[in-house]
Structure formats: C-alpha cells, structure tokens
Amino acid sequence: MTIKMRFILIPVLLVLATPATAELAGSTRDGVYQIVKATDSRVWRLNTQTGEIAVCSLEGENLVCTTSTDAADVPKKSYEQIEAERKAAEEAAKAKYEADRERELKFLDKILALFRELLATAMGKSDGG
Numbered sequence: 001m002t003i004k005m006r007f008i009l010i011p012v013l014l015v016l017a018t019p020a021t022a023e024l025a026g027s028t029r030d031g032v033y034q035i036v037k038a039t040d041s042r043v044w045r046l047n048t049q050t051g052e053i054a055v056c057s058l059e060g061e062n063l064v065c066t067t068s069t070d071a072a073d074v075p076k077k078s079y080e081q082i083e084a085e086r087k088a089a090e091e092a093a094k095a096k097y098e099a100d101r102e103r104e105l106k107f108l109d110k111i112l113a114l115f116r117e118l119l120a121t122a123m124g125k126s127d128g129g
Contacts, residue, residue, distance in 0.1 A: 034046040038055070045054040045065060056065040077085075 032047055032049055034048055036044045036046070038044050042055060042057045043063075045056055046052075047054075052067055054065040054067045056063050058064075
C-alpha cells in the first residue's frame with residue numbers, strides 16, 4: 001500500500017466512525033467507540049463504555065490497535081509491598097547461595113580428607129613395604 005493510499009484510508013475510517021448527519025451528532029451516542037485522529041498514520045480509539053483507549057496505526061493494509069487496559073488498572077500491590085517482596089526474594093537468593101556454598105565446601109573437605117588418607121596410606125606402604 002502506498003503512502004497516498006494510507007493518507008486516503010485514515011480519513012475514510014474517520015468519516016465512517018463519525019456520525020453522518022448533524023442530527024446524529026446532537027443526539028446521545030449509541031456507538032461504543034469514538035475515533036480521534038492523532039497523526040497522519042495513527043488514530044485513538046476510545047471505548048465510551050469502559051474508558052479503554054487504543055492507539056491504532058496503519059501497518060500495510062491492516063489497522064493495528066494496542067490497548068490501554070493494563071495501563072488503566074490500579075496496581076494490586078503498593079510500592080512498599082513490592083519492595084518488601086523484592087528484598088525478601090534477594091535475601092532468599094542470598095541464603096540459598098550461602099547454603100549451596102556451604103554444602104560445596106563440606107564436599108570439598110571430604111574429598112581433601114579422602115586424598116590425605118590416600119596419601120598417608122601410600123606413604124605408609126612405601127615406608128613399611
């Protein structure tokens with residue numbers, strides 16, 4: 001699709017989305033969506049029932065919209081709760097790291113003790129043999 005076709009398509013979409021006569025414009029809206037031109041290649045679509053806003057852009061021959069549903073939702077946790085969870089997760093990760101390190105060091109100590117015993121046995125056999 002050429003750029004000229006895009007410039008023609010967006011106004012056509014806007015015309016189709018707006019009331020056809022002044023009589024309809026003055027009455028209450030029965031439609032769910034209100035479309036507002038943002039730029040030459042973008043429009044905003046407002047859902048008048050839910051308040052959801054979508055930014056729509058023309059990609060090829062398709063009008064692609066991204067919504068604001070997630071952005072409009074109130075966070076389920078306060079900042080303090082989120083920070084407390086983050087700190088607790090960091091502390092848990094640190095505790096796990098230290099526990100793993102302690103376990104690995106104990107394993108290395110066992111290997112070294114076994115190696116010392118092996119050396120002592122080898123040295124005793126060569127001296128006494």
